[in-house]
Structure formats: C-alpha cells, structure tokens
Amino acid sequence: MNDALVIAGQSYGSRLLVGTGKYRDFAETRAAIDASGAEIVTVAIRRTNIGQNPDEPNLLDVLPPERFTILPNTAGCYTAEDAVRTLCLARELLDGHALVKLEVLGDPRTLFPNMPETLKAAETLVRDGFDVMVYCSDDPIQAKMLEEIGCVAVMPLASLIGSGMGILNPWNLRLIIDAAKVPVLVDAGVGTASDAAIAMELGCDGVLMNTAIAQARQPVLMAQAMRKAVEAGREAYLAGRMPRKLYSADPSSPTGGLIGS
Amino acid sequence: MIQLFVNGQAETVDDGLTVSDLLSRRGLAGKRLAVERNGEIVPRGRHAETALADGDRLEIVVAVGGG
Numbered sequence: 001m002n003d004a005l006v007i008a009g010q011s012y013g014s015r016l017l018v019g020t021g022k023y024r025d026f027a028e029t030r031a032a033i034d035a036s037g038a039e040i041v042t043v044a045i046r047r048t049n050i051g052q053n054p055d056e057p058n059l060l061d062v063l064p065p066e067r068f069t070i071l072p073n074t075a076g077c078y079t080a081e082d083a084v085r086t087l088c089l090a091r092e093l094l095d096g097h098a099l100v101k102l103e104v105l106g107d108p109r110t111l112f113p114n115m116p117e118t119l120k121a122a123e124t125l126v127r128d129g130f131d132v133m134v135y136c137s138d139d140p141i142q143a144k145m146l147e148e149i150g151c152v153a154v155m156p157l158a159s160l161i162g163s164g165m166g167i168l169n170p171w172n173l174r175l176i177i178d179a180a181k182v183p184v185l186v187d188a189g190v191g192t193a194s195d196a197a198i199a200m201e202l203g204c205d206g207v208l209m210n211t212a213i214a215q216a217r218q219p220v221l222m223a224q225a226m227r228k229a230v231e232a233g234r235e236a237y238l239a240g241r242m243p244r245k246l247y248s249a250d251p252s253s254p255t256g257g258l259i260g261s
Numbered sequence: 262m263i264q265l266f267v268n269g270q271a272e273t274v275d276d277g278l279t280v281s282d283l284l285s286r287r288g289l290a291g292k293r294l295a296v297e298r299n300g301e302i303v304p305r306g307r308h309a310e311t312a313l314a315d316g317d318r319l320e321i322v323v324a325v326g327g328g
Contacts, residue, residue, distance in 0.1 A: 019328030029326060044327025047268040047320065048287075048294060059324050060293045075327050085297070089322050092302045093295035161328070188328075210328030 003234065005206050007183055008099060008131035008152040010069070012039045015200070016230040017071070017185065019210025023219065026062040032213055033063065036223035040069040042101055042208070044076070045090050070094055071133065073101040078114065080104060080121035087125060100125065101155070101187075101208075103135035111161040111188075115142050119149065126150035135187050138172040140179055147182050154180060155187035155208060158199060162211045164191030167198050177203045193222075193229035200233025201241070263315035280308040284321070294323050 004011035018038040023029040033041055041063055063070065072090030074083035087100045104121055106114030113136055125132050131152045136143055138156040146154050156176055159165035166189060167173065177184045183205035190196050190209045199207050207230055216222035262273050267283070274283070280303055284290050296303045297320040303311050313319075 020326040021328050023326060042328055043324040045295075045322050046325045048289065048292075048323050058293055059326060070324065072324065073327055085300070088302050089295040089297055089320065090324075092304060093293060093322065093324060208328075 003238070005183060007040075007133065010099075012069070013037075014039050014227070014230075015206040015234055016196070016227055017042065017206055017208040018213060018223070018226075019208070020059060020063065021210050022214035026057055026059065028219060029059075030062050032219045032223040033068070034223075035220045035227065036213065037227040038068075040071050040099075042071045042073050042210070045072055045074075045086050045093065065094060065097070069099065070097065071099060071101050072097075074103050074121075076105070077103070078105050078117070080117045080124065083117075083121040084124050084128075087130060088128075091130070098129060099131045099133065099152075101133050101135065102151075113137050113157070115139070119145060122146055122149045122151055133185070138169055138176065140172060140175040143176045143184075144179055147180060151182065153183040153185055153205075155185045157188040158186045158195065159189030161188040163189055164212055164215075165189055166191050166195040167202070170198065170202055173199070173202050173204065190226075193225040196226050196229040197233035197236070200230055201237050203237055206230070263313065263317075265313060266316075266318045268319070268321055274313070278313050280311045280313065280319075283313065283319070284308065289321065292323070294321055296321050 005015045014037045016036055016038050017040040018033055018036050019042045020029050074086045077083040077086055083102055083104050102121055104114050104117040106112050115137055122132055122134055126149055133153040133155055134146050134151045135155050136146060143154045158167045185206040185208050186199040186204050187208040190212045196207045213219050213223045263276055264273050280296055299318050
C-alpha cells in the first residue's frame, strides 16, 4: 500500500516523527530512533561550550543528515525574533536545509505556545523560504491561519509538552483535521502507544513525540511500540471503523442451523 | 587587542582575528556548527575572510538532542 506522508513535496514512509532529547546517551538515542522507524528527527540548536570538550561527540555524527531528515526546532524560544534567529542558524548549520519546526513558547510552566508570536514568526519564516512545520494550540481558527500563512504542516498539541497526558481534546483535533489542506500532526502529549493510535485513528497525518519514548523504562522497546501504534492507527483510520451501537443484536455467528432446532 | 562576546562571554583577542581563527583556536574547525555575528549569519564559506571587530557579538551553535 502506497500511503506516504507528503510534507513540502517530500514523501516519507513513516508517519512517526521523533525527538532526540532526554536519552541516556547517543547510543540509546540512535537505537530508539532506529526502532521507531522515524525518518524525520527533531534537534535543538544550542551554544557550543566554548573551550570545553571540543572532542565530545556531535549529535549529527550519530544521526547523519544524509540518512535522516533533520528537523531543527526552536524549543526554548519565547519570542518570534529568537525563533527566527535560531532557525537561520539551523539553516546555516544544515547547509541550507529549509524544513524546520517552529515553536514559540508562552510560559515556562506549561510550555503552552504563544500563538501571536508563533503567527508572527511563521510569516517571517515563510517569506524567507523556510518550510515551516508549526507547533500550535489546538485552536482550529489559528491552525487555519497558520496554514494560510503557508506553513507546510500544523502540529497541535494533544496535551502539554512532556506531560504524557494523551489526547485531551480529540474533537478540536478533528475540527483542525477536517479543515486542513496540509498535514496535521499531533505534537506533544502522547504518553503511550494507545495515545498515538488514537491520534492516528482521528485522522492525524502523523505524530511527533520525544518524552514518551525517551522516558519509558525501556526506550527502545517503546520506540518499537510507537512505530506499530502509528501504523495500526493509520490503517484503522483508512479501513474505517464500524459504527458504534449501544445494542447490536446482530451476532457475528449465523443465527440459523443451531443443533436441536 | 579587541573585545568579543562569544556565546555571551566577554573575551579579549588579537586584532585581525578571523572567524576561522577563532574556531580553530577552540578546536572547533571543521565541526558541524553555525556562526552568527551581530545578529547576521556568517556563512561557512566566509569564515576565513571575516575579520572580527571590537565589540562583536558572536553566537556559535550546534545541534543537540531536543524535541
């Protein structure tokens, strides 16, 4: 079945996107990402520790950009200006690579997005030629605004970043999915495999997660579970679930031909 | 001598130092990184020709784990 996820004209076989933070070490990072089957992996952009450990391994040696689509993020940015600066540095770091994840945070306690700043940054980045995948609130109106600005994917939260609280408002996600002409990915909040499957069954085009894998007791095993959950959820969505009926009175086995009748 | 602010830290260096010189002094030559000078990207191809000036603010960044 050819069921590729297409983002900014590029096709991807996997609908699971994963982050690279919070792992014990780079070996575990790579093992979990391999088990997840993800082709798109997010990274953060940070200052080098000048003069300290110049020989310490580099994340991009572990996850070579020739093999993975590196998705630089703007985690930790609270203004449009900081987010744009960060992604200009990311584009230089990744040799002109245009695909980026925009997130502008509004509050360190909840990490909820600051939507006015997110919209402002999206406009600037789209104008500068970036392909913007954007972390946003699950407000269908603002998700539509981001699409109209020219973002290549909208990525509403399912619940707070790192919370593992799952899909808290499936109906808002549905409203966003129904209206969107670009891929909709759940970004943030997935805690376990069933959450990812629910997101996909709702009709999401993909799921982006980090903590649910990295903070599992066995990250590599959870990465594998998430791969299966996203695939299963996608297939269930495409297959179309049966209608919900409180009383079925319609058994699966034949009603005739019973012995002794 | 000129004063620079490299990743937020003040330091004093010789006149005429280029971005390339600064990176190699720190063992960062050839690493996957990006440099911003006073808010503008310094493309990799221009590190060798970009001389630093007094008061320059530099950001040198790499990719790290993140979601």
